[in-house]
Amino acid sequence: MVRYTVRRIFITIPILLVMSVLTFMGARAVASPEAALRFNPRVRPEDIARYREQLGLDDSEFVQYTRWLGKFITGDLGNSLVARRPVGEMLAEALRNTMVLAIVALTVSLLIGVLIGIIAAVRQNSWFDYTTTGLSLLGIATPVFLVGLMLQLVLGVYLQRWLNTSEPIFYTAGMTSPGTQGFDLMDRLRHIALPATALAVQLIAVYSRYMRASLLEVLNSDYIRTARSKGISERRVLTKHGVRTALIPLTTQAAIDIGLLVGGLIITEVIFAWPGMGTLFLQALFDGDYVVILPWLMITAAAVFIANLIADLLYAVLDPRIRYA
Amino acid sequence: MSVEIIDFSVERKRPPRGSTILEVRDLHTQFDTEQGIVHAVAGVSFELKAGETLAIVGESGCGKTVTALSILGLLPHRQGRIAGGQILFHGEDLVPMTTKQLNTVRGDRIAMIFQDALTALNPVYRVGSQIAEMIRAHRDVTKQEAYERAVELLDLVGIPNAPRRAQDFVHQFSGGMRQRAMIAMAIALEPEILIADEPTTALDVTVQAQILDVVQEIGERMDMSIILITHDLGVVARIADRVMVMYAGRHIEAADTHDIYHAAKHPYTWGLLESMPRVDAETGKQLHQIGGAPPSLIDPPRGCRFAPRCAYVQPICETDYPEPQVVDGSSVVCHFAARPDWTADLDPTELRASLTREGGS
Numbered sequence: 001m002v003r004y005t006v007r008r009i010f011i012t013i014p015i016l017l018v019m020s021v022l023t024f025m026g027a028r029a030v031a032s033p034e035a036a037l038r039f040n041p042r043v044r045p046e047d048i049a050r051y052r053e054q055l056g057l058d059d060s061e062f063v064q065y066t067r068w069l070g071k072f073i074t075g076d077l078g079n080s081l082v083a084r085r086p087v088g089e090m091l092a093e094a095l096r097n098t099m100v101l102a103i104v105a106l107t108v109s110l111l112i113g114v115l116i117g118i119i120a121a122v123r124q125n126s127w128f129d130y131t132t133t134g135l136s137l138l139g140i141a142t143p144v145f146l147v148g149l150m151l152q153l154v155l156g157v158y159l160q161r162w163l164n165t166s167e168p169i170f171y172t173a174g175m176t177s178p179g180t181q182g183f184d185l186m187d188r189l190r191h192i193a194l195p196a197t198a199l200a201v202q203l204i205a206v207y208s209r210y211m212r213a214s215l216l217e218v219l220n221s222d223y224i225r226t227a228r229s230k231g232i233s234e235r236r237v238l239t240k241h242g243v244r245t246a247l248i249p250l251t252t253q254a255a256i257d258i259g260l261l262v263g264g265l266i267i268t269e270v271i272f273a274w275p276g277m278g279t280l281f282l283q284a285l286f287d288g289d290y291v292v293i294l295p296w297l298m299i300t301a302a303a304v305f306i307a308n309l310i311a312d313l314l315y316a317v318l319d320p321r322i323r324y325a
Numbered sequence: 326m327s328v329e330i331i332d333f334s335v336e337r338k339r340p341p342r343g344s345t346i347l348e349v350r351d352l353h354t355q356f357d358t359e360q361g362i363v364h365a366v367a368g369v370s371f372e373l374k375a376g377e378t379l380a381i382v383g384e385s386g387c388g389k390t391v392t393a394l395s396i397l398g399l400l401p402h403r404q405g406r407i408a409g410g411q412i413l414f415h416g417e418d419l420v421p422m423t424t425k426q427l428n429t430v431r432g433d434r435i436a437m438i439f440q441d442a443l444t445a446l447n448p449v450y451r452v453g454s455q456i457a458e459m460i461r462a463h464r465d466v467t468k469q470e471a472y473e474r475a476v477e478l479l480d481l482v483g484i485p486n487a488p489r490r491a492q493d494f495v496h497q498f499s500g501g502m503r504q505r506a507m508i509a510m511a512i513a514l515e516p517e518i519l520i521a522d523e524p525t526t527a528l529d530v531t532v533q534a535q536i537l538d539v540v541q542e543i544g545e546r547m548d549m550s551i552i553l554i555t556h557d558l559g560v561v562a563r564i565a566d567r568v569m570v571m572y573a574g575r576h577i578e579a580a581d582t583h584d585i586y587h588a589a590k591h592p593y594t595w596g597l598l599e600s601m602p603r604v605d606a607e608t609g610k611q612l613h614q615i616g617g618a619p620p621s622l623i624d625p626p627r628g629c630r631f632a633p634r635c636a637y638v639q640p641i642c643e644t645d646y647p648e649p650q651v652v653d654g655s656s657v658v659c660h661f662a663a664r665p666d667w668t669a670d671l672d673p674t675e676l677r678a679s680l681t682r683e684g685g686s
């Protein structure tokens with residue numbers, strides 16, 4: 001398995017290199033760093049020229065690319081053109097914030113989704129099954145921005161008005177209240193509740209469907225019948241032989257999803273002003289801050305690769321039939 | 326191994342040989358499908374006596390597995406159900422029992438070996454621990470003790486290097502070893518009845534023989550009654566005491582093995598025997614094949630289910646279902662079983678002729 005892992009990583013490197021060329025060309029095409037300067041009447045053309053020279057924008061694309069790649073590989077990400085902060089620091093902070101949101105939402109969704117899936121499978125074709133099937137189709141079909149706005153309206157604004165409190169129970173923006181010192185768990189929870197719920201709606205819908213299908217397949221298999229023939233309790237048949245096996249594909253799916261969420265929370269983060277990767281990306285795009293955009297794209301791509309690798313390895317750990325050589 | 330041998334067989338008074346321990350009476354099992362209700366088993370009755378080996382034979386789809394599953398209440402929850410009849414185990418009916426009540430019987434007193442061991446064992450647990458799980462469900466022993474017993478059992482059924490193989494997963498076993506592992510599990514608690522559902526179908530011939538030897542030998546040693554489900558009439562001749570022939574969800578003949586081979590009373594059984602390759606057959610003689618196909622189990626024929634394929638068919642066969650009758654110690658489900666000239670050598674036209682003669686006189 002170690003050999004397999006090493007090989008997978010080596011395969012990933014050329015893919016990431018190709019990706020870096022594409023992202024470099026793409027980012028340079030859409031993001032023009034001096035655009036903001038151009039529209040400023042107080043900036044003279046000479047200043048713009050000097051600025052371009054400073055950034056090396058007049059060199060050939062190839063020279064620019066290799067220069068950037070060399071720095072990227074050695075970990076020198078430079079300073080943001082607009083925020084004037086080290087890009088590494090900005091990305092690390094955004095990544096951390098996004099991961100907090102993603103992992104909270106994912107964990108909650110897995111717990112609830114799995115539970116719903118189990119009950120729906122065990123009581124196949126019951127009212128519970130039909131209701132949750134309908135609700136998850138609704139959940140999958142509703143765009144996340146709509147869910148987000150509704151949550152802000154109902155659980156943010158209306159709830160506060162209805163309870164007549166001076167502060168909202170759940171905050172609709174940000175990660176912490178301004179001025180909080182240190183780590184205030186309650187305050188954090190009241191901030192993360194709504195964005196996490198907005199994300200969870202879709203994730204629960206997907207995971208409960210997935211778990212239901214997976215468990216139904218397992219419950220129809222021969223080894224469940226064998227387990228029943230042994231005279232062990234129905235509960236043990238369901239949990240030890242049914243759920244344990246049915247969870248395998250779900251676990252790997254969740255691992256893949258974490259990778260996707262690293263760069264995939266743009267809408268949610270913007271709606272809830274969550275200072276994560278999505279917000280950072282959108283801001284950088286508006287600013288034409290390609291110094292931020294380039295490593296951002298590389299990190300989110302790498303996250304997908306890493307998550308997929310972890311999912312594969314996890315599969316091998318959980319399912320003894322799978323062995324990677 | 327110098328491990329102290331733990332005795333897992335509870336002191337159970339085995340009923341005297343020859344007494345009835347399982348009696349299936351007029352069993353009806355159905356499945357709901359999109360095409361309609363499948364009457365997979367429709368009125369099967371048989372008895373199993375203590376210490377005997379009963380073979381259930383019949384072509385694919387005739388309801389052998391469904392009969393076995395019905396006994397242990399293992400029908401698929403949603404589609405399958407027992408629609409009628411009784412399954413008396415020591416005189417106590419298993420049909421109305423709750424899962425909890427059945428669980429005291431399953432594995433411990435009646436155990437089953439399934440058709441395909443690869444899919445019948447859980448792929449994510451080690452073989453040894455799956456056997457130990459069953460022991461722990463019925464005996465008050467520690468995990469460690471149960472596991473050691475599992476290893477012993479694997480050794481007993483002839484798996485080489487059992488302590489190491491017990492740690493394998495089922496996909497790491499060969500076909501024959503998988504089946505041995507299934508057997509080890511089924512005999513773990515020395516059940517009174519062992520149901521073996523085509524334990525050798527997927528195996529090559531030499532392994533088949535070995536597996537059957539293991540079943541037979543252990544069955545004798547542990548004094549178990551065995552229900553052996555099989556296609557293979559050769560196997561039946563070798564190890565069964567009694568045979569029940571099934572056709573399209575019904576038993577059509579039940580008799581001592583010797584009588585089945587030498588004095589069968591049902592035209593379907595005659596066909597089965599003739600379709601079996603024999604060493605003593607004249608060379609060049611073609612194997613017989615029963616023409617036609619089994620009837621639909623959704624909308625079965627009203628009369629005898631074999632009538633559409635029977636060479637001896639008469640009008641009464643298509644309208645009336647024959648009641649089982651006992652002829653020379655065999656139970657036969659055929660209108661004509663009691664006729665003195667009723668043997669496989671009887672010419673169908675002769676039957677017609679003599680029937681008209683009898684009808685006329």
Ligand SMILES: Nc1ncnc2c1ncn2[C@@H]1O[C@H](COP(=O)(O)OP(=O)(O)OP(=O)(O)O)[C@@H](O)[C@H]1O
Pocket residue numbers: 356357358363365383384385386387388389390391392401404405622
């Ligand atoms: N879950 C099910 N749903 C619907 N029909 C079923 C189901 N299980 C079995 N049957 C039907 O019941 C009939 C008897 O099946 P069974 O498995 O008992 O046959 P069998 O005699 O064991 O055959 P084989 O020798 O091929 O194993 C078949 O016609 C089959 O299609």
Ligand SMILES: [Mg+2]
Pocket residue numbers: 389390391440522523
């Ligand atoms: Mg079968």
